[in-house]
Amino acid sequence: MSETAVFSETIEQGLSAWMHRAFAEVFPETDLAALPLNVVATTDATFGDYQCNAAMSAAKLLKMKPRDVAQAVVDRAQLPDSVAKLDIAGPGFLNIHLSSDWLARRLEGVQADARLGVPAAGQGKTVILDYSSPNVAKPMHIGHIRSTVIGNALDRMHRCLGWRVLADNHLGDWGTQFGLLILGFRTFADPAAYEASPIEELERVYVASYNRSKEDEAWKTATRAELVKLQQGDPDNRKLWESFIEHSLREFDRIYTRLGVKFDLVRGESYYNAQLAGVVALLQAQGLAEESEGALIVKLEAEKLTPCLVRKSDGGYNYATTDIATVLGRTAEFKPDAIVYVTDERQQLHFKQFFTVCRKLGLTTKLQHVWFGLMRLPEGTFSTREGNVIKLDRLLDEAETRALAIVQQTSPAMPPEQQREVARAVGLGAVKYADLSQNPQSLVTFTWDKALALDGNSAPYLQYACARIASVQDKYRERFPGGEPTAHPIRLADPIERTLGLKLLRFADVLERAAEQFRPNQLADYLFDLAQSYSSFYQNLPFLKAEEGVRESRVRLCALTARTLRCGLDLLGIETPARI
RNA sequence: GCCCCUGUAGCUCAGUUGGAUAGAGCAUGGGAUUUCUAAUCCCAGGGUCGCAGGUUCGAGUCCUGCCAGGGGCGCCA
Numbered sequence: 157m158s159e160t161a162v163f164s165e166t167i168e169q170g171l172s173a174w175m176h177r178a179f180a181e182v183f184p185e186t187d188l189a190a191l192p193l194n195v196v197a198t199t200d201a202t203f204g205d206y207q208c209n210a211a212m213s214a215a216k217l218l219k220m221k222p223r224d225v226a227q228a229v230v231d232r233a234q235l236p237d238s239v240a241k242l243d244i245a246g247p248g249f250l251n252i253h254l255s256s257d258w259l260a261r262r263l264e265g266v267q268a269d270a271r272l273g274v275p276a277a278g279q280g281k282t283v284i285l286d287y288s289s290p291n292v293a294k295p296m297h298i299g300h301i302r303s304t305v306i307g308n309a310l311d312r313m314h315r316c317l318g319w320r321v322l323a324d325n326h327l328g329d330w331g332t333q334f335g336l337l338i339l340g341f342r343t344f345a346d347p348a349a350y351e352a353s354p355i356e357e358l359e360r361v362y363v364a365s366y367n368r369s370k371e372d373e374a375w376k377t378a379t380r381a382e383l384v385k386l387q388q389g390d391p392d393n394r395k396l397w398e399s400f401i402e403h404s405l406r407e408f409d410r411i412y413t414r415l416g417v418k419f420d421l422v423r424g425e426s427y428y429n430a431q432l433a434g435v436v437a438l439l440q441a442q443g444l445a446e447e448s449e450g451a452l453i454v455k456l457e458a459e460k461l462t463p464c465l466v467r468k469s470d471g472g473y474n475y476a477t478t479d480i481a482t483v484l485g486r487t488a489e490f491k492p493d494a495i496v497y498v499t500d501e502r503q504q505l506h507f508k509q510f511f512t513v514c515r516k517l518g519l520t521t522k523l524q525h526v527w528f529g530l531m532r533l534p535e536g537t538f539s540t541r542e543g544n545v546i547k548l549d550r551l552l553d554e555a556e557t558r559a560l561a562i563v564q565q566t567s568p569a570m571p572p573e574q575q576r577e578v579a580r581a582v583g584l585g586a587v588k589y590a591d592l593s594q595n596p597q598s599l600v601t602f603t604w605d606k607a608l609a610l611d612g613n614s615a616p617y618l619q620y621a622c623a624r625i626a627s628v629q630d631k632y633r634e635r636f637p638g639g640e641p642t643a644h645p646i647r648l649a650d651p652i653e654r655t656l657g658l659k660l661l662r663f664a665d666v667l668e669r670a671a672e673q674f675r676p677n678q679l680a681d682y683l684f685d686l687a688q689s690y691s692s693f694y695q696n697l698p699f700l701k702a703e704e705g706v707r708e709s710r711v712r713l714c715a716l717t718a719r720t721l722r723c724g725l726d727l728l729g730i731e732t733p734a735r736i
Numbered sequence: 737g738c739c740c741c742u743g744u745a746g747c748u749c750a751g752u753u754g755g756a757u758a759g760a761g762c763a764u765g766g767g768a769u770u771u772c773u774a775a776u777c778c779c780a781g782g783g784u785c786g787c788a789g790g791u792u793c794g795a796g797u798c799c800u801g802c803c804a805g806g807g808g809c810g811c812c813a
Contacts, residue, residue, distance in 0.1 A: 168752095196752060199759095209755055212793070222793065246756050247793060291813080332812060425813085451811055460739090465810040475813050504740060505808055529742080530807070566775060582775090594749065599742055599806065606748065611775065612761040613749085620775050627773055635772095669752065681750065684760080695768095695777040714772095736775075 161276040161318070162269040166664040167262075168206070169275075170238065171195035171252060175208045178233035186218055195252065197662060204243075204251035205658060211248040222248030238262075256654060260646040263657050267642070267716050272723055274664045276318030278671075284322045284486055285311050287498035288417070291328035292404040292424070293337055293358040296411050297545040298602055299500075299531045299538070305588050305729065306528060306596055307498040308417045309676035312727045317671055322420045322490060325408075326482065329401050329424030331475075333362065335383030338396050339375070340365025354403035387429075387472070411548055415584070416729050428481040432473040435481045436466055444516050454513050464509040479510050480517075487521050494522040496674065500530045501597070526674040528596035534603065546602070555583035555608050562610060567736065578733045583608075585615030585730040592728050593680040613684050615730050618721055621687040623736035624694060625718040631700055632711050641715065644708035652696055656689045656713055663720050667727070676728060683724045690717045 165173070172194040179188050193210040211226035218225055226248040235242060241253040266273035287307020290296050296304075311323045340361040349357040369376040386393040405422070412418070436452060439445035445452050450469030456462070466477045486495060497507060507525035514523060538544045560579035567575065590607050593614075594600070610616045632639065648654040662682065670678040699710035722732045 199752090199756075203756075207755090212755075215793080249756065289813095328813065448810075453810060462739090462809060468811040470811075472811080474811065476810095478813090499813095500807095501741065502807060503813075506813080508740095527741090532806080562775070567773090595751095597741075598749075603748095609748090609762085614761085614775095616775060617761095620773080624773050624776085631772055666752085673753090677750080678752075681752095681760090688760090691776060692778090694772080695774095698772075700772045736773080 161271055161274070161279075162265065163271075163273045163275055163664070165275060166273075166668060167238075167661055168195055168197070168665045170236075171206055171208075174233075174236055174239075175210060175229075175250075178229055179210065179214065182228050182232050183214075183218060188214055188217065191217065197665075198251065201655065203245060203249070204241075204253045206252040206254070208250040208252065209248075211244075211250055215248065226250050254658075256648045259654070259657050259661065260648050262661055263646045263648075263713075263716060266661065267646075267712065267719075272663060272720060273661070274316060274667060277668055278314060278317040278319030281318075281494075282320040282322065282490060282492040283314055284324055284490060284492045284495045285314070285498070286324050286326050286496065287311070288412075288419075289326040289328060289499070290404075290408060291333065293333070293355065293362060293400045294404075295355050295359055295545070296408065296548040297538070298548060298551055298607075299545070301548060301551070301587070302528045302531060302591055302596070302600070303498045303500070304412075304415065304417055305591050306526070306676060308415070309592055309679075309728050310496065310498065310526070310671070310674055312729060313667060313671040313676065313679065316723075316727055317668065322492070323418070324421040324423060324486075325419040327401075327405075327422065327424030330426040330429065330478070332383060334386055334397055334400075335379035335381075336365040336369060337362055337400060338382040338386065338393050339379045340368075341396060341400075350403075355407045358400060358403070414552060415588075416731070423482075425475070425478045425482075428478055428485060431481040431485060432477050435477055435484065436473070438517070439466060439480075439513075442517065444513070454509075454516070456509060456512050459508075459512050461509050461512060462505070464513050466513075476506065476510050476513070479506075480513060483514055483519065483521070483523070484517075487519065492521060494524060496524045496526055498526045498528070501527045502530060503527065524674070526596065529599040531600050531602050534601055551587060551607065552584060554604065555587045556580050557583070558608050559583035559586065559610065559616075563736070570735070574735070578736055581731040581733045582610070582616050582619060582736070585619060585725070586610055588728060588730055589615035589618075589680060592676045593684070595677050596675065615725070616736075618683055618687045618725055619730075619732050620736055621690050621694075622718055622721050622725075622732045623734065625690075625714045625721075626734050628694075628699070628711065628714050629718075632707075635700060636707075639708070641708040641711045644705050644712070646712050647706065647709045649706075650697060652689075652693050653710065653713060656686075656693045656717065659686050659689050660713070660716055660720055663724065667724075679724055680728060683721060683728075686717065686724075687721060690714075690721075 175193045175195055179193055191210055191213050195206050195208045198204050198207045211229060212222040215222040215225050223244065226244045229250060230242050230244055238254055238258045239252055240255040243251050245251055285307055288304040290300050311321055314321045344361050344364045345357060369379060382393060386397055439454060444454050445466055451465055452467035453463040453465050456464060464476050465474060467473055483495060486492060504527055511523045556579050559582040560575060563575045563579045586608055590609060648657045666679060666682040670676060699707055702710060725732050
């Protein structure tokens with residue numbers, strides 16, 4: 157959606173602006189700028205379509221009773237074309253009833269708009285999204301899916317809103333693990349196995365080397381020496397390191413292709429190596445860093461944070477230094493308005509520390525840590541070292557297998573090739589949706605049944621709704637050849653179709669809020685709600701058998717629903733097969 | 737010991753940043769199909785929002801304390 161926006165504001169934004177004007181006109185002597193005068197959708201349709209709660213919060217400032225404030229607004233506010241009725245309920249709720257005719261015209265406008273009524277809120281702004289970021293030489297497992305899938309949804313959502321997005325895969329391609337890997341590789345690796353299945357072999361080597369380091373001090377020292385050699389540019393170690401990265405990237409790319417994830421930049425930690433000494437020098441020059449126990453730290457006592465370590469006592473640098481160098485590099489090169497990191501909850505303190513250090517360096521770019529709950533197994537956490545990981549490939553395979561069984565059962569007439577294609581989209585969609593429909597910050601315990609749910613609030617339900625609509629459109633063309641739905645106006649006569657129309661028009665508001673709050677689950681919730689409204693509409697109202705005019709209006713609502721669902725699912729990285 | 741997060745129906749989870757009678761899905765019970773894809777729809781039961789105080793017109797949401805679980809706390813990332 158790169159076209160110029162037709163709609164400069166959403167419905168909530170339009171109504172909120174109206175309420176601002178109304179309050180300013182009715183109470184010109186009081187400054188209400190600090191109050192939240194925004195309009196939101198009602199929680200219950202019986203109250204109306206949208207509501208404004210400002211009268212109650214303004215009451216104290218105005219030294220009036222909340223109901224009197226509301227009454228004054230109702231008495232004196234000019235109703236815009238969109239509003240049919242404004243009334244008061246309870247302690248002072250202002251309930252807004254939109255004109256059905258206005259809604260219908262708006263729906264027609266949205267249908268004609270390539271951007272589905274979504275304003276380009278991010279036009280001219282740049283955001284760098286740092287997500288996925290797996291460690292080289294380790295397999296991608298179910299713990300990586302959250303960062304990848306959530307990050308990619310945020311990526312797509314921001315692009316849709318007109319942002320210039322730079323998705324950067326900040327690979328873990330530098331650090332202590334390479335000492336273990338290099339020595340381990342020379343000692344334990346099987347070249348044939350490495351050729352055949354590089355990551356698996358590297359994983360085996362890593363675990364063996366790690367285990368030995370725990371019981372063999374000499375081994376541990378030797379791995380450190382290999383790391384130092386690598387960092388000093390030793391050609392042999394360098395060559396091995398490059399080989400690890402190359403093989404890992406090939407494997408990662410295969411999974412990213414499978415997941416439909418693309419990055420604009422793949423710059424690992426090693427990309428910033430040359431800048432690390434300069435970062436530390438800068439911190440020292442500004443008097444921010446000081447020596448402590450042989451290491452160099454930035455004290456953050458005023459911020460009530462523990463110190464941030466920027467250089468180890470052995471002279472090596474660690475991740476805080478790398479992250480600072482990365483921010484400095486990114487701001488210099490791309491001038492972003494925001495940099496967003498998507499990682500698990502364990503890194504909260506680290507980001508607080510390193511954001512604070514960035515502020516002390518005078519950096520003003522918005523820095524945002526979007527964290528999500530760590531994925532656990534029912535029996536506890538998992539790790540490569542423990543060897544109890546569930547690999548991402550296996551999860552995706554299992555998803556497709558389960559979906560295929562259902563496709564074969566419900567669509568036996570479909571050609572096998574197409575069944576597999578549908579099962580692929582449905583299975584992957586189910587896995588992604590299971591993650592995206594949840595508040596990112598909630599704790600997640602992995603179970604197969606939960607991750608692969610194919611019924612209820614799940615991607616297949618939404619995909620099914622899309623497939624039904626495609627079928628409706630086919631039937632329409634078949635039975636009414638030459639019929640042109642858009643030649644007829646949209647009407648919202650029945651309450652069920654009015655509800656559907658109202659929900660369709662909320663898309664832009666939901667998308668903006670979900671992106672602003674970095675919460676794809678708000679979009680997922682909305683899509684499910686929309687699909688439920690559609691299913692109810694589909695089940696309870698005839699359209700192909702309705703009279704001309706009503707029929708076309710309903711077919712248009714179907715078409716707009718399909719586009720909204722497709723667009724929304726696409727923003728979540730979920731495909732919608734034409735048929736299921 | 738200190739800091740962060742989580743606690744909502746039998747289970748899995750939402751809850752638009754303080755709004756109206758706390759909502760979905762799964763599971764359970766009942767109903768709907770000669771007609772647009774039944775992976776559907778309609779209806780019902782099911783709640784001390786961890787516990788106790790506080791703030792105010794109004795608290796699942798904010799503040800304090802406690803309980804339970806998870807995570808973190810300078811040389812891993």
